[in-house]
Amino acid sequence: xxxESPANYTYMGRSFGDLSNVDDSSSAFSDCxxxxxxxxxxxxxxxxxxxxxxxxxxxxxxxxxxVSDLESCSVDVQRQAAMEIRLLAKNKPENRLKIAQEGAVxxxxxxISSSDTQLQxxxxxxxxxxxxxxxxxxxxxxxxAIKPLVRALKIGTATAKxxxxxxxxxxxxxxxxxxxxxxxxxxxxxxNLLANGGFRGKKDASTALYTLCSLKENKIRAVQAGIxxxxxxxxxxxxxxxxxxxxxxxxxxxxxxxxxxxxxxEGGIPVLVEIVxxxxxRQKEVAAVILLQICEDSVVYRTMVAREGAIPPLIALSxxxxxxxxxxxxxxxxxxRQPRSGNNVARTSDVAD
Numbered sequence: 618x619x620x621e622s623p624a625n626y627t628y629m630g631r632s633f634g635d636l637s638n639v640d641d642s643s644s645a646f647s648d649c650x651x652x653x654x655x656x657x658x659x660x661x662x663x664x665x666x667x668x669x670x671x672x673x674x675x676x677x678x679x680x681x682x683x684v685s686d687l688e689s690c691s692v693d694v695q696r697q698a699a700m701e702i703r704l705l706a707k708n709k710p711e712n713r714l715k716i717a718q719e720g721a722v723x724x725x726x727x728x729i730s731s732s733d734t735q736l737q738x739x740x741x742x743x744x745x746x747x748x749x750x751x752x753x754x755x756x757x758x759x760x761x762a763i764k765p766l767v768r769a770l771k772i773g774t775a776t777a778k779x780x781x782x783x784x785x786x787x788x789x790x791x792x793x794x795x796x797x798x799x800x801x802x803x804x805x806x807x808x809n810l811l812a813n814g815g816f817r818g819k820k821d822a823s824t825a826l827y828t829l830c831s832l833k834e835n836k837i838r839a840v841q842a843g844i845x846x847x848x849x850x851x852x853x854x855x856x857x858x859x860x861x862x863x864x865x866x867x868x869x870x871x872x873x874x875x876x877x878x879x880x881x882x883e884g885g886i887p888v889l890v891e892i893v894x895x896x897x898x899r900q901k902e903v904a905a906v907i908l909l910q911i912c913e914d915s916v917v918y919r920t921m922v923a924r925e926g927a928i929p930p931l932i933a934l935s936x937x938x939x940x941x942x943x944x945x946x947x948x949x950x951x952x953x954r955q956p957r958s959g960n961n962v963a964r965t966s967d968v969a970d
Contacts, residue, residue, distance in 0.1 A: 676705065676712060680719050687724035692733055699728055699739035706746035713750035722747065722760045729765035738777040741769050745780045748787040758794050763801050770806045779818045782810055786825040795828070799835040805842040812847035816858065819851070823862040830869045837875060844870070845879040853888045860896065864903045871910045880911065881918060887925050894930035901934050902942040909949045923953045 683705075686698035702721060705712045725747070728740030744762055747753050762784070769781040785803055788794045798804075804826070811822040826844070829835045844866075851863035867885070870876035880886075892904035908927065912919045928950060935946035 676709075677715060677719070680705065680712065680716055680721075684716070684719045684721045684724065687721065687728065692731075692736060695728065696733070696736050696739060699725065699736065699743055703739055703743040703746055706743060706749075710750065713747050714752055717747055717750070717753045717756055722753070722756055722762075726757075726760055726762050726765055729762075729769055734774055734777070737769060738774050738780075741766065741773065741777045741784065742780045745784040745787070748784050754788055754791055754794075758788050758791065758797070763788065763794070763797050763803075767798075767801045767803045767806065770803060770810070775815065775818070778810060778814065779821050782807060782818070782821040782825050786821065786828055789825065789828045795832045795835065799829055799832060799838055804829065804835060804838040808839060808842040808844045808847070811844065811851075819859055820862065823859065823866050827862070827866045827869060830866065833873065836870050836873050840870060840873070840875045840879050845876075845883040845885065849880065849883045849885045849888055852885075852892060855896075860892070860900055861903070864892070864900060864907065868903055868907050868910075871907055877911050877915070877918070880907075881921070886911070886918070886921050890922065890925040890927045890930070893927060893934060898938065898942075901930075902938060902945070905931065905934060905942065905945045905949055909945055909952070912949060912952050919953055919955070922949075928953055 680702075683698045683702050686694050687702070689695050689698070702716055702725070706716055722744070725740050725743050728736050729744065731737045731740065744757060744766070748757055766781045766784050766788075769777045770785070773781060785798055785807075789798055807822045807826050807829075810818045811826065814822060826839060830839055848863045848867050848870075851857050851859040852867070854860075857863075867876075867880060871880060886908075889904045889908050893901050893908070896904060908922055912922055931946045931950050931953075935943045935950065938946060
């Protein structure tokens with residue numbers, strides 16, 4: 618299976634190859650360290666029980682009872698158990714392995730398919746928190762979590778969708794899971810969350826898509842799902858807080874011809890040129906890298922970029938950017954200044970229909 622690693626940095630413990638030599642790309646994405654859905658309401662007795670468990674070095678007895686409660690015939694008992702497991706896994710990393718070893722993963726996955734939306738949400742969130750332990754990722758995936766998480770991403774509450782996206786992100790750190798997640802129908806749902814979710818949903822969706830799209834077949838799925846429109850819109854909105862994330866996702870997608878065509882069709886060239894002109898330093902650099910990839914094999918696209926007035930801001934970047942940014946800007950300037958006639962013609966596949 619062909620994998621194209623788009624970034625050169627360590628992200629959540631994984632190396633991502635060569636992100637086209639753009640520096641400091643890791644800070645464009647924030648790690649999903651645990652669920653951010655807030656603490657659940659508790660009575661004072663429940664609070665004491667959990668505080669004692671979280672502080673104790675011997676929480677095995679409580680964990681064992683909670684895992685047993687997950688399979689209770691009472692929805693209320695299941696809900697309470699899932700909430701407590703979620704909090705134990707969130708607040709104490711060593712509990713994550715203990716909870717999985719006590720057999721919590723399969724019953725929690727079953728809860729994700731519950732018709733009770735709150736129970737589903739707690740199941741998703743508990744699985745997310747357990748997935749923060751690297752030793753649990755294979756167990757979670759092999760226990761059949763991917764399809765229920767994708768279903769939650771489709772029909773769950775807003776919190777369930779966000780936490781499902783984050784859980785799928787964690788599972789996608791294992792290469793084989795990228796294939797399974799991509800083929801499970803997750804990518805169009807992540808694109809929808811990117812387009813229509815709240816700020817946290819957009820962040821989680823962009824990070825998951827960035828990770829999944831190191832795989833070529835997932836790049837194609839993302840483009841076919843219409844990812845370019847929300848990416849371009851987010852890059853065009855400097856107040857969105859998503860310019861960097863959207864640009865880095867786009868950078869992974871323009872490595873395939875379908876990605877180049879789609880970003881041009883969605884009006885991405887003027888947006889990228891504007892970023893080179895007025896964006897932050899890192900934004901300018903990644904925009905220049907994207908434009909260079911778009912222009913490499915297409916005179917038509919070079920002409921479009923030049924007509925948008927890209928050369929002056931590229932010259933400025935070549936004089937004030939990092940060493941790598943200067944190299945990319947200079948290479949793009951050279952391309953844009955090449956003759957646009959004679960034998961230098963665009964390939965048919967580069968021209969939008």
